[in-house]
Amino acid sequence: MSEIIIEPVTRIEGHAKITIFLDDAGEVRDAHFHVTQVRGFERIAQGRPVHEMPSLMARICGICPVSHLVASAKACDEVLGVSVPPVAVRLRRVINLAQIVQSHALSFFHLSSPDLLLGFDSDPAARNITGVAEHAPELARDGIALRKFGQQIIERLGGKRVHPAWVVPGGVSAPLQPDQRDAILATIPDARARAIRALNWFKANLADWAEEAARFGSFPSLYMGLVHETGNAAYSDGELRIVDQRGKRLLDGGDPKRYEEYFGESVEPWSYLKSTYYKPMGYPEGIYRVGPLARLNVVDQLGTEAADQELAEYRARLGRYPNSSFHYHWARLIEIVHCIDMVEELLADPDILGSDVRARAAINRTEGVGVSEAPRGTLFHHYKVDQDGIVQWVNLVIATGHNNLAMNRSVAQVAKHYVKGADVREGALNRVEAVIRTYDPCLSCSTHAVGQMPMEVDIVDPDGAVVRRLSRDGG
Amino acid sequence: MSEVRTLVIDGRDVAANSDQTLLSVARENGIAIPTLCHLEGLTDIGACRLCMVELEGSKKLLPACVTQVQEGMRVVTSSERLLEYRRRVIEMFFLERNHVCAVCVANNSCELQSAARALSLTHFELAPLHPDVAVDATHERFVLDQNRCILCGRCVRVCDEIEGAHVWDIRGRGANARLVSDMGTPWGESTTCTSCGKCVQVCPTGALFEKGRSVAEPKARRPYVPYLVGHHRRA
Numbered sequence: 001m002s003e004i005i006i007e008p009v010t011r012i013e014g015h016a017k018i019t020i021f022l023d024d025a026g027e028v029r030d031a032h033f034h035v036t037q038v039r040g041f042e043r044i045a046q047g048r049p050v051h052e053m054p055s056l057m058a059r060i061c062g063i064c065p066v067s068h069l070v071a072s073a074k075a076c077d078e079v080l081g082v083s084v085p086p087v088a089v090r091l092r093r094v095i096n097l098a099q100i101v102q103s104h105a106l107s108f109f110h111l112s113s114p115d116l117l118l119g120f121d122s123d124p125a126a127r128n129i130t131g132v133a134e135h136a137p138e139l140a141r142d143g144i145a146l147r148k149f150g151q152q153i154i155e156r157l158g159g160k161r162v163h164p165a166w167v168v169p170g171g172v173s174a175p176l177q178p179d180q181r182d183a184i185l186a187t188i189p190d191a192r193a194r195a196i197r198a199l200n201w202f203k204a205n206l207a208d209w210a211e212e213a214a215r216f217g218s219f220p221s222l223y224m225g226l227v228h229e230t231g232n233a234a235y236s237d238g239e240l241r242i243v244d245q246r247g248k249r250l251l252d253g254g255d256p257k258r259y260e261e262y263f264g265e266s267v268e269p270w271s272y273l274k275s276t277y278y279k280p281m282g283y284p285e286g287i288y289r290v291g292p293l294a295r296l297n298v299v300d301q302l303g304t305e306a307a308d309q310e311l312a313e314y315r316a317r318l319g320r321y322p323n324s325s326f327h328y329h330w331a332r333l334i335e336i337v338h339c340i341d342m343v344e345e346l347l348a349d350p351d352i353l354g355s356d357v358r359a360r361a362a363i364n365r366t367e368g369v370g371v372s373e374a375p376r377g378t379l380f381h382h383y384k385v386d387q388d389g390i391v392q393w394v395n396l397v398i399a400t401g402h403n404n405l406a407m408n409r410s411v412a413q414v415a416k417h418y419v420k421g422a423d424v425r426e427g428a429l430n431r432v433e434a435v436i437r438t439y440d441p442c443l444s445c446s447t448h449a450v451g452q453m454p455m456e457v458d459i460v461d462p463d464g465a466v467v468r469r470l471s472r473d474g475g
Numbered sequence: 476m477s478e479v480r481t482l483v484i485d486g487r488d489v490a491a492n493s494d495q496t497l498l499s500v501a502r503e504n505g506i507a508i509p510t511l512c513h514l515e516g517l518t519d520i521g522a523c524r525l526c527m528v529e530l531e532g533s534k535k536l537l538p539a540c541v542t543q544v545q546e547g548m549r550v551v552t553s554s555e556r557l558l559e560y561r562r563r564v565i566e567m568f569f570l571e572r573n574h575v576c577a578v579c580v581a582n583n584s585c586e587l588q589s590a591a592r593a594l595s596l597t598h599f600e601l602a603p604l605h606p607d608v609a610v611d612a613t614h615e616r617f618v619l620d621q622n623r624c625i626l627c628g629r630c631v632r633v634c635d636e637i638e639g640a641h642v643w644d645i646r647g648r649g650a651n652a653r654l655v656s657d658m659g660t661p662w663g664e665s666t667t668c669t670s671c672g673k674c675v676q677v678c679p680t681g682a683l684f685e686k687g688r689s690v691a692e693p694k695a696r697r698p699y700v701p702y703l704v705g706h707h708r709r710a
Contacts, residue, residue, distance in 0.1 A: 047610060049618055055690035056578045163577070168689040360687060362615075388612035388663070389686070 002026075002422055009033075009433050016441070018411055018432055019270075026421030031412040033404075033436060035273035042394040050079055050363070050389045055165045057381065057396075061442055062162050063106065066099035066154060067374035069167040070236050071381040076169030078257075078368030079385055082359035087351060088171030093236045094346050095157045095167065096372060097339040100235065101191070102150025103375035104292070104332045104339075107440035108198070109143020112329060115434050116202075116209065121427030139201060142194040146336060149191040153343065156180045171358035181347050188344045192306070195340060199310060199333045206317075209326065215417045216435045217325030217410030220245035222278055222288035223297040224402065226256075226373050231300030233338065235373040241298045242278060242288065245323050250278070256371035259380050259397065275404040276397060287409065290377025290402040291439060292331035297321050304345065307338030325410050328438040363389040374399045376440045400441040410435045482548035491544045498526055498539040501552055508552050509561060509590055511568075511679055512627035513540045517636060522628050524564050525590065528552045536560065558594065565591050570603040571650060573622040574680075581681030582691035587625060588680075604650060611656075613663025616686055617675050624654050624682035630674035642668045654682070 007017030016035050023029045041060050048056060054072040058065035070092050077084055084092075114127045117136055126134070133140035151161045157176065158164025166173050206213070222245075226238035240254030240262065254262060265274045266283050278286030288294070297320075301308050311334055318327060346352060363385065370381045377399025384393040400407075414435045418428035477492040484501055491500040496519065501508050512523040521538040528539045531549035539552070551557070568574075568587055576582050608621035631643040631654070642665055646655045657665040675683045675694070685694065 049610060049612055049620070049686075051687055051689050052578055052580070059577060165582075165689060165691045168692075169687075173689065173692060362686070390610055390612050 004419065004422070004424060004429075006429055006432060009436055016436070018436070020415045020419055020432070022419075022421065028412070028416045028419050031408070031415040031432070032270055033407050033411045034271045035400075042396060045383075045391050045394045048391050050076055050383065050385045050391055051169055053381075053383065053391065054167055054169065055163070058163050060396075063103050064099060064374045064376070064442055065163050066095050066158075066167070067372045067379050068381070069164070070096050070372040071370040071374075071379045073167045073169055074370030074372065075368040075381040075383050076370070077359075078370065079363060079365050079383065079389070080169055080359070080361040081364030082170050082361045084171050084359055085354070085356045087175070087354035088357040088359075089237065090346050090349075090352055091157065091172050091176060091357065092167055094343055094352075095154055095164075096236045097342050097346075098150045098153035098157070100150070100373075100375045101336050101339045101343075102147045102154070103440070104336050105143050105146035105150065107375070107437070108329060108332050108336075109140065109146070111440070112434070112437050113139060113143065115430065115437070116205070116329070120212070120431050120434060121425070124426060124430065127430075139198065142198050145194050146191060146198075149187055149340075152187065153184050156184055168358065170360055173358065175355045175357045176353055178353060181353065185344065185347055188340060192337065192340050195333065195336045196306070199330075199337065202330060202333055203313070206330075212431065212434070213324050213326040215414060216431075216438055217406060217413060218323060219409060219413065220323050221406055222250065222281075222286070223294035223321070224251075224278075224288050224290050224378060225295040225298040226371065226378060227299055228303070230303070232303030233295055233299045233335075235339075235342075240371075240378070243298050243321070245321050247297075247321055250280070256380065257369040259369065259371075259382070263397065263402075265397070265401070271404075273404050274401050275408075276402050277405060284405055287405040288402065289325070289406045290399050291328060291375075292335050293322065293325065293328045294377065295373065296331045296334065302334070302338045304338055304341030307334055307341055310334045310337055325406065325435060325438045328440070332440070363387060374442070376400060376442055377402050398442070400439070403439050403441065407436055407439055407441065410438075480544045480546045482544055482546070482550065484550045485552055493544065495544050496540055497528060497537070497542045497544060497548075497550060500544055501539060501550075506552055508539050509593065510540060511586055511590060511625065512629060514629050514633070514677055517629065517632040517677075520628055520632070522626065523568075525561055527557060527560055529554060529557060561590075562594050562596050565594060565596055566599050566601060568625045570599060570601050571606075572608065572624060573603075573605060575622075578690050579623060579681040580684045580688045580690060580692060581623070581694075584691075584693045585681060586679035606650070608653070611662050612686065613661040614665075614668070614670075614686070615663065616670055617662070617672065618684055618686050619654065619656070619662055620682055620684070621653060622682075623680045625680055626652055626654065627679060629677040629679065630654065630683055633673045633677045638669060638671050638673050640667050640669050640671075643674060 002022040004020035005017060009016045009018055018033055020031045021029045045056060053076055054069045057068045057072040060068050110129045113132050117132050118127050129140060155161045158166035222242050224242045226234040227241040228234045228238045240251055240256055242251040243249050262279055263276045264279045265276050267274055277283045278288050302311055314330060314334060367384050372379050379399055380397040382395040383391055385391050411432055414432050418431050477494045480491050480493050482489060484506055489500055489504050498508055508526045510526045513519055519540040521541040526539040527536040529551040530537050576588055611619040626645060634643050635641040642656050644655055645652050647653055656662040657667055
């Protein structure tokens, strides 16, 4: 048996490698997606005061720190036993929506659009955001501008673009000022126009990617996300909903605090990333997906006009429950539109300027669970503290863990179709990486956004000797 | 009975009272010397070694906060040697405990951090000790995080000299020295602590802070500490 190893996987957030196993006939037998880094945040937090947790946990990631801030602060709210003032609940929503816009923009424009615009088989040296800027400057500019839009909102609310400390246990540390609100609102029309333009470009070219759409993780699975009582999409609050590929609700109104009843975690010897599964269906049958594709599948509607129009077209063209991970891209673009709409809606309400933004309390409970939707899917933070508020135990279930089983199955599906034997084209291996990019996995905070890390592919014979090595410089 | 003394600091002729320290004369004359353990209104103990100065005729550096002026002294407060010495002192403060500015309550309002910035300390050359030290959150209102303590002893002195409670002491020696309340009982069980909060106010780092304070959340400004501790600056 031979192996093909892709390491490191490029244009993703974090470090990973892919191993493709060939049988004696040279056919792909299986493929694994390995996360090769260990972070240890669950251990680092032990012994720290619980009020430090939002900022400490936000350091897990430089792309989606706000989702960690929100989930962590919500777990701390539980420990304090407080009701967060309504203004603070809404301000937390605004900052999380802003982060989803900037993270989605990074994923779609900077990391994935090079494949879509220039082609999966194009020259890897130019297959990056600067290549996009050369061939479609407007598309690249839209991506950069949308990322800036989200980052500026985070800065205006939280004081800095990355790792703001503004979201705190009990609420937020300072109310929104009128001039900041007006400055944010002024940027909405431009951002919306850019998002719609990118969406139109994607829809117009969808037919070109029909082959990839059919094979990039195209299989039935369950889908999970947070939903408001109204059936609208929820990103910072809401309840858990799980549907199957035909829309049957296996879980509805699920209490995030009971996540341990819903999800099991399995550990594979070849990855530091745990695989979660829906407990009632067992491992690995309980495979489910989270993130944009899943959220669009679980919600009845998004809840804003422009986004719901796009959602209607998406469902008309792909069906009510699209099951190809390729459609994460489209779903992500629709979510950008929706998040921009929601930021506008929340800020248009004059009550958003209210000064009652923080509830204070001593330690009233010794356990708390917080949940939020990170750009790439549902995020759980679960803490146990002693009576003085010193953290004793932490469990984090992150979006990429939810998607781990699906990512592995997707990698195997793509490899089986595009890889034949050891004599493999670079474009085929790029597709194996590209299917991982559809999930926008956040393997940690380190970002190789422009994809300059070299990729090495080792083909190993049954005795473990490298029979062929392919390498590329930058990609 | 104090008498007038004349001396030279950084090439400038200055006059002082005989009971003044080099630090107070320098500051009176607008000459900046960095300090951490010094706090106006408290007895100086020369603990942090940041205020070391050069004295002509002496190979040893002298701590300005506890060196009394003498007639004819010629003192240098800033030189490459002193800057290097001070940088090394700050570096060792950081490395002796676990200072993680990014997630510290005192981030951006920390005197250790400010001193490092003022001295352009950009990296560490020594290896960190990473000691396993605990957080004492047993007090109803305040927290002691040993990870951030630099053993300046301001809390010990303010509690003893101003509040009159003497809750705090430093136990052990060298790298094993630890701030302890009531001879080593948890702060929350202290029978002497009046919960006045003076120790928290004078702490230069994030070692003592209000429970519930979040990361980088500023505490009350400190320029008024001399009023808090009940003494007035010299004219």
